[in-house]
Amino acid sequence: MGWGGYCTQDSDCKSNNCFTSLSAGNQCNKASALEWVKDNKVEEVNQADLPIKCKDVLYKVGLYSLSGSHFFIGGTAIKNADNDVMANIDCPSAIAFASIDGTKKVYNAPETAVQELSNHFLGQFALIDILAAEENVTAIDNSGYHLTKNTCAHYARAIWRALGVEETHDMADFLVTNLVDSDEFIEFAKMKAGGLRVVTTFAVGGKQALENYVRDIVTSQLNIVSTPKLE
Numbered sequence: 001m002g003w004g005g006y007c008t009q010d011s012d013c014k015s016n017n018c019f020t021s022l023s024a025g026n027q028c029n030k031a032s033a034l035e036w037v038k039d040n041k042v043e044e045v046n047q048a049d050l051p052i053k054c055k056d057v058l059y060k061v062g063l064y065s066l067s068g069s070h071f072f073i074g075g076t077a078i079k080n081a082d083n084d085v086m087a088n089i090d091c092p093s094a095i096a097f098a099s100i101d102g103t104k105k106v107y108n109a110p111e112t113a114v115q116e117l118s119n120h121f122l123g124q125f126a127l128i129d130i131l132a133a134e135e136n137v138t139a140i141d142n143s144g145y146h147l148t149k150n151t152c153a154h155y156a157r158a159i160w161r162a163l164g165v166e167e168t169h170d171m172a173d174f175l176v177t178n179l180v181d182s183d184e185f186i187e188f189a190k191m192k193a194g195g196l197r198v199v200t201t202f203a204v205g206g207k208q209a210l211e212n213y214v215r216d217i218v219t220s221q222l223n224i225v226s227t228p229k230l231e
Contacts, residue, residue, distance in 0.1 A: 039113075040109055040110055040113035041109070041110060042096075042107050042108070042109045042113075043107065043108045043109075044105060044106070044107055044108075045092060045095070045106045045107060045108045047106060047131060050091070050092075050127075051090050051091065053090075053091070054090065054091035054092070054127055055126065055127050055128035055131075056126055056127070056128065057077055057078075057091050057126065057127050058077070058078040058124050058125070058126055058127075059075030059076060059077055059078065059095065059124065059125060059126075059127055059130060060075055060076050060077075060078055060121070060124055061073065061074070061075040061121075061122045061123055061124065061125050061130065061163070062074060062075065062119035062120055062121050062122050063119060063120045063122060063156055063160065063171070063174065063175075064096070064114065064117045064118070064119045065117060065118045065119065065174070065178040066117055067182065067183075067184060069178065069179050069182040069184055069185045070152070071152060071153040071156050071175070071178075072096050072097060072098055072152060072156055073096070073097045073122075073130075073134075073156045073159045073160060074094065074095060074096040074097070074109075074114050074117075074119070075094065075095050075125070075130065076093065076094045076111050076114055076115065077091065077092065077093050077094065077111070078124065091127070092108040092127075093108070093110065093111045094108065094109045094110065094111045094113070094114040094115075095107065095108060095109075095127075095130070096109055096114070097134055097155075097156070097159060098152065098155075099139040099140040099152055099155045100139075101141065101142055102139050102140070102141040102142070103139055104134060104137075104139045106131075106134070118174075118178060120170065120171055120174040120175075122160055122163070122165045123163070123165060125163055129163065130159075130163065132162075133159050133160075133162035133163045134159055134162075136162050137155065137158035137159055137162060138158070139155070140152060140154065140155045147198065148217055153175070154221075157221075157222075166225070167222040167223050167224050167225075168224060169224055171222065171224075172215065172218050172219050172222055172224065175218050176211060176214050176215045176218050179214050179218075180207065180210055180211045180214055185198075186198070186199060198210070198213070198214075201213045
């Protein structure tokens with residue numbers, strides 16, 4: 001769906017831990033996305049280096065939105081009975097999953113940085129189950145990017161489906177609201193494959209027409225089985 005991306009790598013970044021939008025290729029798209037990363041200590045996690053004790057740590061997992069049209073699967077470690085972040089201090093306090101140039105990446109970010117972002121709660125899962133879900137999905141290659149068919153939001157969808165998460169009208173609302181209200185969504189659409197209909201719909205019918213179109217695409221790509229909300 002006109003689903004944005006949440007990926008890394010930028011020619012202006014000094015390190016490889018910079019998050020940008022897949023829909024902008026390998027360049028920084030919006031300052032807000034880069035600023036969020038640069039203002040927070042985001043580090044790539046090598047799964048092989050994670051202590052075995054971390055695999056059983058429970059995480060509160062959500063679908064997160066950064067700058068509206070960037071989506072990713074992330075989670076924060078659930079506090080123990082003593083209200084500590086974790087007894088296992090060597091484990092990530094918060095995690096994020098991204099697809100970069102056809103390669104799957106896992107990142108560790110400060111809990112506060114993740115908590116400040118808009119998110120849709122997906123459930124509580126042990127880290128070992130989250131990693132297993134991520135292992136079974138296919139990374140998104142830049143050359144195959146398509147605004148309505150193949151983005152980082154679709155990558156996120158593959159992970160939440162591997163976790164067995166139910167797709168609901170609330171999830172659809174979260175995606176639609178963040179996309180339509182994003183200042184950069186139309187700019188993405190102008191540059192990327194699959195975006196012409198988005199740009200045309202907005203130009204002809206305005207924001208309401210855009211919202212209707214986006215909602216149709218989103219709901220068509222979710223397996224929503226729950227009863228629609230009563231207005």
